[in-house]
Amino acid sequence: MVDSNKKIWLASAAALVSGTGAIHLALRAVGIGEGDIVFCPTLTFSATANPIIYQNATPVFIDSNYETWNMDPIALETAFEKYGDKVKAVLVMHLYGLSTDMDKIMAICEKYGVPIIEDAAESLGSIYKGKHTGTFGKFGVFSFNGNKIITTSGGGMLVSNDEEKIKKVRFWSTQSRDAARHYQHSELGYNYRMSNVVAGIGRGQLKILNQRVFKKKYIFEFYKSELGQLDGVEFMPINDWNEPNYWLSVMMLKGKVRPLDVMEALEAENIESRPVWKPMHMQPFFAEYDYVGGDVSEKIFENGVCLPSDTKMTDEDLERICRIIKLLWE
Numbered sequence: 001m002v003d004s005n006k007k008i009w010l011a012s013a014a015a016l017v018s019g020t021g022a023i024h025l026a027l028r029a030v031g032i033g034e035g036d037i038v039f040c041p042t043l044t045f046s047a048t049a050n051p052i053i054y055q056n057a058t059p060v061f062i063d064s065n066y067e068t069w070n071m072d073p074i075a076l077e078t079a080f081e082k083y084g085d086k087v088k089a090v091l092v093m094h095l096y097g098l099s100t101d102m103d104k105i106m107a108i109c110e111k112y113g114v115p116i117i118e119d120a121a122e123s124l125g126s127i128y129k130g131k132h133t134g135t136f137g138k139f140g141v142f143s144f145n146g147n148k149i150i151t152t153s154g155g156g157m158l159v160s161n162d163e164e165k166i167k168k169v170r171f172w173s174t175q176s177r178d179a180a181r182h183y184q185h186s187e188l189g190y191n192y193r194m195s196n197v198v199a200g201i202g203r204g205q206l207k208i209l210n211q212r213v214f215k216k217k218y219i220f221e222f223y224k225s226e227l228g229q230l231d232g233v234e235f236m237p238i239n240d241w242n243e244p245n246y247w248l249s250v251m252m253l254k255g256k257v258r259p260l261d262v263m264e265a266l267e268a269e270n271i272e273s274r275p276v277w278k279p280m281h282m283q284p285f286f287a288e289y290d291y292v293g294g295d296v297s298e299k300i301f302e303n304g305v306c307l308p309s310d311t312k313m314t315d316e317d318l319e320r321i322c323r324i325i326k327l328l329w330e
C-alpha cells in the first residue's frame, strides 16, 4: 500500500472477506493457539476479541487512558508483569480513528519481545507521527465493512512487511490447497478470500479516501464549535501527534444532560446516534476473562455519544442536529 503524500510502502497485503477474518489469520500467523494469552483493548468492538477465541487462546482485556481513549501503556505494563511469557501477542486498536500512542505501546512490547497486531479497522487514513496506522505492528488489519470510512459492502485486508507470512495467509484464506494437481490439503483452510467484484469496488473507494477524511474532519469541527462550549461537554481527544480520520465524532457528557437524553432527542426527529462501544470486560460472553486497569473505559462508555457522522450530511443537517441537542441545555 502506498500513500501518495507520505510514500510509505508495505511489502505485502492479503485481500480478505472481512476485517475479522484478517485478525483471525494474523493471530494464526503469529502462532497463537491454546493456552496462549493475547492482550486486547477492552474499549473496542467485539470483532477485535472474537478471533482470540477462534484460536482457543485466552484474551486479557486492557483499559484505556483519557489522553488517547485507547490502550493505556501503564495498564499494559501491569498486565505484562502479571502474565510474563504466557503473552504471545498484543492487539491494539485505534478507536473511532484516534490513534493509540504507538511509541509507548511498542516500547513495552519490544521489551517483552511480543508482536503487535494492529486493528486499524476504524482508522484507515489516520496518521500517527507522520505514518499511517496499521503500519506499525507486525500485522495491520483494515476493514471495508459497510459502516467504515470506505467500504466494499464487506471486506478486509491484512498488511505486513513479512511477505512470507502474507503468502501463507493467502494460502490459508483460499482453503489451503497444496500445489498438487489433485485436491490435497496438509493444513486447515478457510474461505476468507476477497472476491474480484468486491476488490473492484475497493479500488474505486480508495480514490475517495482522502475526500472522506476531509469531510469527517469538517463534521467533527462543526460539532465541536457548536457544542463544545455546552456545560459538561468534552469531545474525543485530538493529540498533536495524531491526524485522525475522524471516522465517528464522539462527545462525552459529564453534566446533567446524559447520553440517553441526546440519543432520545435525536431519535424523536428520526436521527440515529449511538453509544460508545461497551467494553469487552463488561460483556457477558467475555466475563470469565481477566481485565487489567481502572474505570476509564467504563466512564467513556457511560458518558459517550457517537454523533451522526455520515459524509453525505449537509450543513443544514449538521445545524439541525446541533439545534436539537442544544435544546437539552435550555
Ligand SMILES: *Cc1c(COP(=O)(O)O)cnc(C)c1O
Binding pocket: 017, 018, 019, 020, 021, 044, 045, 047, 048, 093, 119, 121, 122, 142, 143, 144, 145, 154, 155, 156
Ligand atoms: C468493524 C471492525 C472490525 C471488523 O471488521 P469486519 O470487516 O466487519 O469484520 C474489527 N475491529 C473493529 C474495531 C471494528 O470496528
